[in-house]
Amino acid sequence: MIKVIVSGFSGSMGQKAVKMVNDSEDMELVAGFNPIVTNLDPQTYDLNKNVKIFNKLSDINIKADVWIDFSIPSAVFDNTKFAIEHGIRPVIGTSGMSEEQTSELKRMADERELGGIIASNFGLSAVLMMKFAQTAAKYFAESEIVEKHHEDKIDAPSGTALNTARLIYEARGKDQVQHSSDDPLHTRGGDYHGTKIHALRLPGFVADEEVIFGGVGETLTISQSTTDRQSFMTGVKLAIHEVIKKNQLVIGLEQII
Known part of the structure; x- marks a missing residue:
């Protein structure tokens, strides 16, 4: 099973990512992250009681294979950096990073031979x-x-x-x-x-x-x-299965389809 953390899990895109993971036979949602939430009870968000909810990066202490990010532009760089530093493959759908930031993240992931993707669009x-x-x-x-x-x-x-x-x-x-x-x-x-x-x-x-x-x-x-954000989940699911097999971070879904 591919263990997944969803960053921005309570937002509109995050909720669709959570549903996609829960509906997949080979994935398991192990945690949700969002710094603005105050209630850390997963059942408040209709999640399995075994799912951990975090509102601080420093508190995340759970093993995962993939970090899906649908957060906000001001947070995505630090989120992705955290994931890479902890050996979690990033699948980033949040836009707003500079070319310098994406280059730094690619360097970090490639040095660790860690697969990942930063995509401006998963449709x-x-x-x-x-x-x-x-x-x-x-x-x-x-x-x-x-x-x-x-x-x-x-x-x-x-x-x-x-x-x-x-x-x-x-x-x-x-x-x-x-x-x-x-x-x-x-x-x-x-x-x-x-x-x-x-x-x-x-x-x-x-x-x-x-x-x-x-x-x-x-x-x-x-x-x-x-016309429906659900369409992005086809690309996210495809990306997850691809980054598991890769040892570098790629920029753009067009690189793998």
Whole structure:
């Protein structure tokens, strides 16, 4: 059995991760972590009485194989660092870390030959969208990204949009040409090596993204839409089974599908 700790277990995504683990024949939920909870009785959260609940990293004293993280951007780096230092394979779905932070975590895990994954998105449609965009970037010199999320999403742009822009940049091997530099109102959005990223935060959305490529006399739009967060659990489950077999930390679900 794969023993799992879920960080952010009482949040909307954490609850779906808990259900996925409990519904799996080869996984066992051994602990939940969330620093904002005060009641440490697992039955308060409809969990098995043998599940341990923690609200301090320093109190976690239970053995586990995998650390699933759906916490918040300000906490995810320390959470992941804790997991790696304690030999627990991280499966990180929380966005908001810098490239420097993910590089440090990869170095730590690789030195310990510990498998893990940091993924901006566990939705298979989003991951395939990123892979398709990376392929298209080889043939289109210019593109922009529009991402749409619910009003409660903290970080902007999303980790998925940033990762898409990174893959586009890697495929081209150079910055995208710029057509406008005078933008006092910042209407042109964010910028990653020339690729503009426009972030919407509105009620009614869960997680949508489209990448629009433009060429002479033609455009190409690659889009995906998430209507239920449960869809992410397919990717999380796939990732768990993959990191158990790996001896390094990978960045992006696209690296293993």
